[in-house]
Amino acid sequence: MPESSGARPEVGDELELEVGDVAHGGVFVARADERVVFVSDAAPGEVVRARITQVKRSFARAVALDVVDRAHEARRAHVWPEADITRDPELRPGGAEFGHLRPDAQRELKRRVVTDALARFGGVTRDVEVASTAGDADGDGTGWRTRVTLHVDEHGTVGPYAARSHRVIPVERLPLAVDAIDALADRHRTARGPGRLEFTAASEGEALVRPVPDRGRATRAGVVRERVGAREFDVDQDGFWQVHRDAAATLVGAVGAAIDPELLDPRAPNLDLYGGVGLLATSFADVGGADVRVETVESARAATEHARRNLAGLPGASAVTARVDRYLEHLGRDSGAAARDAFGRATIVLDPPRSGAGGAVVRSLVELGPAQIVYVACDPVAFARDVGTFRELGYEPGGILAFDLFPSTHHVECVATLRPVR
Numbered sequence: 001m002p003e004s005s006g007a008r009p010e011v012g013d014e015l016e017l018e019v020g021d022v023a024h025g026g027v028f029v030a031r032a033d034e035r036v037v038f039v040s041d042a043a044p045g046e047v048v049r050a051r052i053t054q055v056k057r058s059f060a061r062a063v064a065l066d067v068v069d070r071a072h073e074a075r076r077a078h079v080w081p082e083a084d085i086t087r088d089p090e091l092r093p094g095g096a097e098f099g100h101l102r103p104d105a106q107r108e109l110k111r112r113v114v115t116d117a118l119a120r121f122g123g124v125t126r127d128v129e130v131a132s133t134a135g136d137a138d139g140d141g142t143g144w145r146t147r148v149t150l151h152v153d154e155h156g157t158v159g160p161y162a163a164r165s166h167r168v169i170p171v172e173r174l175p176l177a178v179d180a181i182d183a184l185a186d187r188h189r190t191a192r193g194p195g196r197l198e199f200t201a202a203s204e205g206e207a208l209v210r211p212v213p214d215r216g217r218a219t220r221a222g223v224v225r226e227r228v229g230a231r232e233f234d235v236d237q238d239g240f241w242q243v244h245r246d247a248a249a250t251l252v253g254a255v256g257a258a259i260d261p262e263l264l265d266p267r268a269p270n271l272d273l274y275g276g277v278g279l280l281a282t283s284f285a286d287v288g289g290a291d292v293r294v295e296t297v298e299s300a301r302a303a304t305e306h307a308r309r310n311l312a313g314l315p316g317a318s319a320v321t322a323r324v325d326r327y328l329e330h331l332g333r334d335s336g337a338a339a340r341d342a343f344g345r346a347t348i349v350l351d352p353p354r355s356g357a358g359g360a361v362v363r364s365l366v367e368l369g370p371a372q373i374v375y376v377a378c379d380p381v382a383f384a385r386d387v388g389t390f391r392e393l394g395y396e397p398g399g400i401l402a403f404d405l406f407p408s409t410h411h412v413e414c415v416a417t418l419r420p421v422r
């Protein structure tokens with residue numbers, strides 16, 4: 001067993017650490033001098049030599065320099081050679097925290113994070129399996145990103161940032177990106193800086209790059225076309241779209257499967273909250289037909305305008321630009337008894353940003369009393385907190401699914417159904 005030095009760790013210290021379980025954020029828990037140390041580039045059970053990179057009052061951070069003993073059975077050479085443990089940590093690009101482990105082991109770690117978050121913050125004891133997308137079943141965790149941002153430093157060097165830093169790291173390849181972006185980025189190794197380059201590979205057309213300088217004007221973002229099954233969606237080059245090449249289809253299918261058709265009233269005021277360009281509004285039509293009433297609510301006006309056009313083939317669909325919290329407050333305040341009764345028959349899908357919906361939005365949703373809620377979440381802790389609030393207010397989770405829509409990173413997507421306990 002490695003020994004603790006007994007002294008408070010300092011930034012730059014190199015220690016031998018015994019690595020425990022995974023924590024949220026792509027790091028692993030170890031201890032030095034009774035202090036929790038979150039170690040990156042490690043794996044549970046390993047003994048690593050690690051360098052302390054940050055010391056806070058209640059915890060420290062460290063990065064693994066090499067594995068001293070008990071290398072994890074799923075450890076492999078990192079899919080991004082520049083991010084490998086054999087490199088100086090200062091020169092490792094960030095954004096692929098699990099790339100040193102085989103995909104099955106990555107999904108097992110994500111399972112533990114989701115399961116633990118649900119128990120701790122949501123009070124839900126549930127083992128949630130993490131599924132790969134159909135296209136990734138035999139994959140190695142590469143070739144999936146259709147959106148990539150690279151940074152340009154003041155010398156014109158292009159690359160990702162190092163982990164927890166704004167230092168640009170030049171790299172030979174972008175293994176997590178789809179081939180079209182990898183090839184295009186190869187032709188943009190230097191650029192006029194400082195600023196960033198935004199790469200997009202939509203389902204239709206060539207991959208695109210858009211320079212966004214820190215000073216001065218960026219070129220105007222164009223519109224790209226995405227295809228999901230037989231449907232097409234226009235989206236601004238700088239607007240939100242699910243990043244994994246299979247994510248949109250996976251989520252439309254998962255939300256459609258999560259909506260109970262028996263509870264979907266086609267004439268109720270159904271809602272698709274945080275709707276973007278209208279992607280998940282189409283799940284309502286998949287379950288209940290093109291005439292199902294559904295309003296998609298999104299704060300970015302440009303996205304809502306696309307949503308209106310993207311959903312034009314669905315007569316029951318509408319799109320409004322609004323912040324969800326204000327939209328729900330307004331509904332709660334201004335609805336008469338008949339409208340409130342109608343909300344009791346509604347199905348509501350919500351897909352908030354990483355920070356989750358938050359207590360106020362959850363309370364407003366529960367006040368509307370919908371028949372069923374489908375919650376799509378990209379942060380397990382924010383999701384679990386919101387599930388906890390739903391439960392306090394009388395909505396219980398039914399099925400909870402998780403998908404590995406961000407292979408080789410620590411991110412994971414969850415989809416939960418919530419119903420009132422009547």
Ligand SMILES: C[S@@+](CC[C@H](N)C(=O)[O-])C[C@H]1O[C@@H](n2cnc3c(N)ncnc32)[C@H](O)[C@@H]1O
Nearest residue numbers: 240274275276279298299300323324351352353
């Ligand atoms: C995770 S994305 C989901 C988009 C869409 N459901 C999809 O799958 O393509 C979250 C969306 O919420 C929007 N958004 C963020 N905060 C919001 C708010 N307070 N009210 C309404 N929309 C918001 C963002 O612009 C973004 O389009």
